[in-house]
Amino acid sequence: MKAYVSVFRLRFINSLQYRAAALAGIVTQFAWGFMELLAFSAFYRVNPAAFPMTFQQTVNYIWLQQAFLAMFMMWYFDFEIFGAITSGSIAYEMVRPLNLYGRWFSQSAGTRMAKCLLRCPLVLAVALVIPGPLRMSLPPSAGQFALFVLSAALALGVVVSFSMLIYISAFFTLSPAGVRVITAAAVDFLAGGVVPLPFFPDKLRAVAELLPFASMQNMPLRIYSGNIAGTAALEGIALQAFWLAVLMVLGRLWMRRALKKVVVQGG
Amino acid sequence: MIQLDGICKTFRVARRKSGFSQAAKALVKRTHEEIHALDNISFSVNDGEMVGYIGPNGAGKSTTIKIMCGVLTPDSGACVIDGRTPWKDRIAHVQHIGVVFGQRSQLWWDVPVCDSFDLIRDIYRVDNAAYKRNLDELTELLNLSEILQTPTRTLSLGQRMRCEMAASLLHNPSMLFLDEPTIGLDAVSKIAVRQFIKRLNRERGTTVILTTHDMQDIEALTERILLIGKGRILLDGSLEQLKTRASAQKTLVIAYAGDAPALSRGMALAESREGRMVITLDPAVCPVSDAIARIAAQTEVTDVSVAGISAEEMVAALYQEYEI
Numbered sequence: 330m331k332a333y334v335s336v337f338r339l340r341f342i343n344s345l346q347y348r349a350a351a352l353a354g355i356v357t358q359f360a361w362g363f364m365e366l367l368a369f370s371a372f373y374r375v376n377p378a379a380f381p382m383t384f385q386q387t388v389n390y391i392w393l394q395q396a397f398l399a400m401f402m403m404w405y406f407d408f409e410i411f412g413a414i415t416s417g418s419i420a421y422e423m424v425r426p427l428n429l430y431g432r433w434f435s436q437s438a439g440t441r442m443a444k445c446l447l448r449c450p451l452v453l454a455v456a457l458v459i460p461g462p463l464r465m466s467l468p469p470s471a472g473q474f475a476l477f478v479l480s481a482a483l484a485l486g487v488v489v490s491f492s493m494l495i496y497i498s499a500f501f502t503l504s505p506a507g508v509r510v511i512t513a514a515a516v517d518f519l520a521g522g523v524v525p526l527p528f529f530p531d532k533l534r535a536v537a538e539l540l541p542f543a544s545m546q547n548m549p550l551r552i553y554s555g556n557i558a559g560t561a562a563l564e565g566i567a568l569q570a571f572w573l574a575v576l577m578v579l580g581r582l583w584m585r586r587a588l589k590k591v592v593v594q595g596g
Numbered sequence: 597m598i599q600l601d602g603i604c605k606t607f608r609v610a611r612r613k614s615g616f617s618q619a620a621k622a623l624v625k626r627t628h629e630e631i632h633a634l635d636n637i638s639f640s641v642n643d644g645e646m647v648g649y650i651g652p653n654g655a656g657k658s659t660t661i662k663i664m665c666g667v668l669t670p671d672s673g674a675c676v677i678d679g680r681t682p683w684k685d686r687i688a689h690v691q692h693i694g695v696v697f698g699q700r701s702q703l704w705w706d707v708p709v710c711d712s713f714d715l716i717r718d719i720y721r722v723d724n725a726a727y728k729r730n731l732d733e734l735t736e737l738l739n740l741s742e743i744l745q746t747p748t749r750t751l752s753l754g755q756r757m758r759c760e761m762a763a764s765l766l767h768n769p770s771m772l773f774l775d776e777p778t779i780g781l782d783a784v785s786k787i788a789v790r791q792f793i794k795r796l797n798r799e800r801g802t803t804v805i806l807t808t809h810d811m812q813d814i815e816a817l818t819e820r821i822l823l824i825g826k827g828r829i830l831l832d833g834s835l836e837q838l839k840t841r842a843s844a845q846k847t848l849v850i851a852y853a854g855d856a857p858a859l860s861r862g863m864a865l866a867e868s869r870e871g872r873m874v875i876t877l878d879p880a881v882c883p884v885s886d887a888i889a890r891i892a893a894q895t896e897v898t899d900v901s902v903a904g905i906s907a908e909e910m911v912a913a914l915y916q917e918y919e920i
Contacts, residue, residue, distance in 0.1 A: 331718055335714070335715050339711060339714075339715045342707060342711060343704060343706055346706050346707070420667050420697055421695075421697060421701075421702045423666065423686070424665050424667065424690045424693070424695045425719050426688070426690050426691040426719065428687070591668065
């Protein structure tokens with residue numbers, strides 16, 4: 330276990346080296362957050378009752394989404410892992426006394442959390458103090474906040490275990506680009522990255538809420554402001570745990586198969 | 597103890613000719629070819645031995661190393677290293693081996709070398725006291741004190757290779773696999789790396805298996821040589837044996853003052869300049885001592901040196917002999 334924690338820690342240290350990237354990320358996230366909020370506020374002004382979430386809930390959703398972007402976005406991948414597979418440096422990974430799935434899992438989780446930690450404090454601080462209707466509110470209760478934290482941790486697990494499947498696919502496709510682009514677009518939409526799931530048409534929404542993608546950012550961001558609360562929140566968290574388990578088992582089995590026929594590229 | 601028995605490994609490789617029409621054709625129908633990278637490889641290595649594994653590019657050296665390290669799974673055959681099959685008990689097996697792939701890096705690119713070392717310590721669960729002792733020793737032997745705090749990306753190749761070497765030994769493995777450890781290094785770094793490997797073998801009794809194309813590595817390091825070509829083990833013996841087998845010829849370099857001496861039977865002139873002669877000698881016809889005595893009787897010899905063929909020439913002769 331200590332070894333996986335160390336991988337996580339080194340990855341964390343590694344990501345802390347890139348200050349300029351973090352700063353650029355923060356600027357982008359502010360710009361993007363404001364743009365989205367302005368568009369939403371225009372819609373809400375026409376008829377606030379026509380929407381499935383209150384304006385305050387939508388504001389919270391979008392600020393949290395921007396703050397935790399690095400943690401939950403499906404289009405972010407660790408290119409070192411793709412590189413290890415396509416360039417053959419996986420040879421070094423395999424001479425370590427570690428389970429490769431566990432190693433890459435902790436590595437991706439570490440990268441995401443480090444990136445997030447560099448970016449989120451400033452975004453959250455500003456979102457909590459800006460005056461006017463665009464200010465983010467505090468969670469309704471401490472209990473609700475605790476549920477949010479739990480759900481966020483599970484969401485990170487689901488995101489990482491799903492991206493593990495994309496990494497493993499590189500063993501079979503040689504070039505990860507195609508799979509990566511398609512999943513990035515489709516998953517981002519189905520996870521509520523473009524618009525929150527409650528805004529989907531009813532039938533699509535009913536299906537989407539059961540898919541593993543809804544166990545990513547959708548769940549914690551809606552729990553935070555009370556859009557999902559009580560039993561519904563607990564059910565949602567159980568669904569997240571279920572998908573996390575399924576994705577991890579699938580990933581480990583697939584990884585085992587891939588390693589049996591691994592070829593080290595480039596001599 | 598390393599024991600390989602009848603290891604075979606085949607790769608499937610897609611092939612096509614160059615050009616647009618061929619590329620278009622390959623869209624529909626691929627032609628694959630089976631490459632027998634290893635064809636019935638068997639050998640064994642005792643604890644504490646130092647073995648040079650040589651052969652031309654593509655002969656299967658790296659594939660064998662990767663099988664012994666548990667990276668690749670062979671199609672058939674058995675490989676038992678200290679009682680374990682590498683690809684079946686990979687995690688238990690790699691705890692006891694160190695590996696350097698000369699063409700790749702195991703250090704994290706953007707962080708100082710010592711951070712990578714700490715990670716390796718935790719991965720192998722080395723306890724802190726042993727780690728510190730080991731690291732101090734390696735730092736001294738490989739002269740790392742000034743580069744440990746530097747990010748990997750700013751190191752020169754020679755510095756990096758010394759760090760790679762140390763990284764592979766932090767957990768004090770009983771066996772070290774080196775896949776072209778001196779590739780691309782300058783003379784000073786090469787010598788440093790060689791001396792270090794030698795010392796490791798002598799003082800810690802580490803079993804070393806190394807592949808290389810640098811015959812000076814072989815000459816400086818290994819007693820025993822395995823020659824592989826086209827996926828088969830062709831020769832297994834000591835460097836001296838192989839040299840004699842390849843050619844018994846000696847080269848005699850004579851510097852003299854006075855008249856050029858006449859050559860007798862068994863000697864052939866390879867090169868001649870004023871006051872200096874290079875003679876190839878067949879010791880079966882004319883023993884070395886006779887040759888020197890005969891030449892010395894005719895002229896005043898100021899300097900003489902006798903050499904067998906170099907490892908480089910020997911290997912070239914062997915490759916030619918086996919058509920590999």
